[in-house]
Amino acid sequence: MPDFLINALWASLGVALLAGPIGCLMVFNRVACLGDTLAHGAILGLSLGLMMHMEPMLTLAVVTVAWVGLLGFLNKDGTVSTDSAMAFLTHSSLAVSIVLFTFVPVGASNLMEAFIGNILTVGREDIFLIYAMDGVFGVILLWGWKKWILIAVHPDLAAAQNMNVPFLRMLFLMMIGLFIAFSIKMMGALLVPAFLIIPALAARPFAKTPEQMAFGAGLLAILSAIAGLFASYEWDTPSGPMMVCTAVAFYGVLMIFKQMLRIKRLSCFKRNQKETS
Amino acid sequence: MKYIDVKDVSLTLNGQAILSHVSCSFDKGQITTIIGPNGGGKTSLVKLILGIYKPSSGRIVTKKHLKIGYMPQRFQVDPVLPMTVRRFLTHPADLAPLNADYLIDYDMASLSGGEMQRVLLAYALQNNPDVLILDEPTGGLDVTGEQTLYAHVLDYQRQTGCCLIMVSHDLHFVMKQTDQVLCVNHHICCSGAPETVSAHSHYQALFGDQAPYVHHHDHTHERKEHA
Numbered sequence: 395m396p397d398f399l400i401n402a403l404w405a406s407l408g409v410a411l412l413a414g415p416i417g418c419l420m421v422f423n424r425v426a427c428l429g430d431t432l433a434h435g436a437i438l439g440l441s442l443g444l445m446m447h448m449e450p451m452l453t454l455a456v457v458t459v460a461w462v463g464l465l466g467f468l469n470k471d472g473t474v475s476t477d478s479a480m481a482f483l484t485h486s487s488l489a490v491s492i493v494l495f496t497f498v499p500v501g502a503s504n505l506m507e508a509f510i511g512n513i514l515t516v517g518r519e520d521i522f523l524i525y526a527m528d529g530v531f532g533v534i535l536l537w538g539w540k541k542w543i544l545i546a547v548h549p550d551l552a553a554a555q556n557m558n559v560p561f562l563r564m565l566f567l568m569m570i571g572l573f574i575a576f577s578i579k580m581m582g583a584l585l586v587p588a589f590l591i592i593p594a595l596a597a598r599p600f601a602k603t604p605e606q607m608a609f610g611a612g613l614l615a616i617l618s619a620i621a622g623l624f625a626s627y628e629w630d631t632p633s634g635p636m637m638v639c640t641a642v643a644f645y646g647v648l649m650i651f652k653q654m655l656r657i658k659r660l661s662c663f664k665r666n667q668k669e670t671s
Numbered sequence: 672m673k674y675i676d677v678k679d680v681s682l683t684l685n686g687q688a689i690l691s692h693v694s695c696s697f698d699k700g701q702i703t704t705i706i707g708p709n710g711g712g713k714t715s716l717v718k719l720i721l722g723i724y725k726p727s728s729g730r731i732v733t734k735k736h737l738k739i740g741y742m743p744q745r746f747q748v749d750p751v752l753p754m755t756v757r758r759f760l761t762h763p764a765d766l767a768p769l770n771a772d773y774l775i776d777y778d779m780a781s782l783s784g785g786e787m788q789r790v791l792l793a794y795a796l797q798n799n800p801d802v803l804i805l806d807e808p809t810g811g812l813d814v815t816g817e818q819t820l821y822a823h824v825l826d827y828q829r830q831t832g833c834c835l836i837m838v839s840h841d842l843h844f845v846m847k848q849t850d851q852v853l854c855v856n857h858h859i860c861c862s863g864a865p866e867t868v869s870a871h872s873h874y875q876a877l878f879g880d881q882a883p884y885v886h887h888h889d890h891t892h893e894r895k896e897h898a
Contacts, residue, residue, distance in 0.1 A: 553723040
């Protein structure tokens with residue numbers, strides 16, 4: 395296997411490792427579209443960084459985290475709903491960043507790479523960064539998982555147990571923001587959110603508990619990353635979109651499987667009814 | 672020291688005055704019922720006691736290391752969240768006294784209103800709380816379910832001597848079993864033992880027609896006088 399492919403494999407596994415559980419939490423808390431908002435904020439951060447000749451990773455992370463704060467501010471009194479606030483931030487950051495990219499030399503290719511990523515240019519430092527993030531976020535997830543699940547059941551139940559719900563929510567949103575910021579180089583801003591949400595949705599019909607769903611989603615994300623990467627190498631297609639396509643394919647197959655199970659159970663039920671009557 | 676002391680507390684949410692100058696206290700062994708019209712601030716008072724809301728002015732002093740069990744107003748679990756009753760409860764055995772052990776492998780999102788209430792009560796009771804706070808616990812229950820639930824709550828209260836705080840519209844229960852009634856309508860319009868409150872003009876104005884006639888022969892305060 396060529397070196398760049400091994401690097402790409404490690405990087406995509408690093409991203410996939412936490413995509414399952416984080417994606418599940420996003421689905422549970424009904425902020426599935428938040429990924430898009432923060433990813434577009436990240437593109438704005440990237441364009442600002444390139445324009446002002448600053449380290450793009452830094453400006454990208456700053457804008458993403460700032461967007462989390464801004465989102466909280468926009469729907470503070472509840473008159474602007476979360477989804478409207480998310481839409482506002484998504485569209486405005488997209489428009490502004492496309493305009494800004496025209497001032498950046500070779501802006502168009504930069505913009506394309508920001509949207510769909512390029513896992514094949516990933517270096518050792520990037521891989522180190524991703525696994526460092528996995529370590530930190532893994533610990534935070536283990537610590538906060540039950541708390542976030544209880545908040546998803548009913549925030550008041552969590553608050554009555556002395557949990558600081560606004561802080562926990564903010565921490566969770568920050569984590570999504572930074573996860574997206576660090577994953578953009580591998581998968582691109584348009585695709586990281588998909589990679590968070592699709593495995594979680596595919597695992598839902600087979601899960602009885604949130605833990606089962608997170609485990610299933612994590613497994614699907616890892617499989618999609620590996621299979622997608624090799625498929626993209628084989629057919630010479632872009633790797634980020636290929637991984638998302640693989641996740642979508644898994645989703646489709648699992649849905650069909652679920653439907654078949656249901657039909658089979660139904661026909662068994664009918665047969666039993668006939669025999670008893 | 673009392674378990675919970677609410678001292679001259681006011682609450683403003685989004686510029687709206689919800690509660691003003693509320694003072695009350697709750698102690699071990701005491702059963703309190705909070706009554707009042709819709710939108711009068713009953714649930715807000717409960718949330719202040721729980722620390723979910725912070726008072727805009729005044730303060731709430733709570734005894735240290737109190738275990739609090741809380742049953743919020745009826746709600747639905749979002750079906751996007753896979754959650755069985757077994758996973759939700761730490762001690763699923765708590766369902767048995769509520770005739771709800773058959774619910775153990777049900778999905779939370781599929782529970783009916785009454786089933787949900789019983790699961791939530793089991794949840795509130797699971798750490799043997801010193802203070803049990805129930806917000807409209809019988810919403811969605813039929814008469815039998817209501818009686819089973821009240822009986823179970825009172826049993827627990829009698830056995831443990833916990834402090835029980837309930838938001839309720841059930842005036843019949845209120846008058847029969849309660850030590851303290853708080854009638855809340857943005858402020859405490861009247862409070863005290865049930866017989867005092869039911870004679871109060873504010874109470875009459877709020878509940879006049881539906882207030883049941885209650886004969887006080889089984890009330891603890893009277894029993895004490897006879898003893």
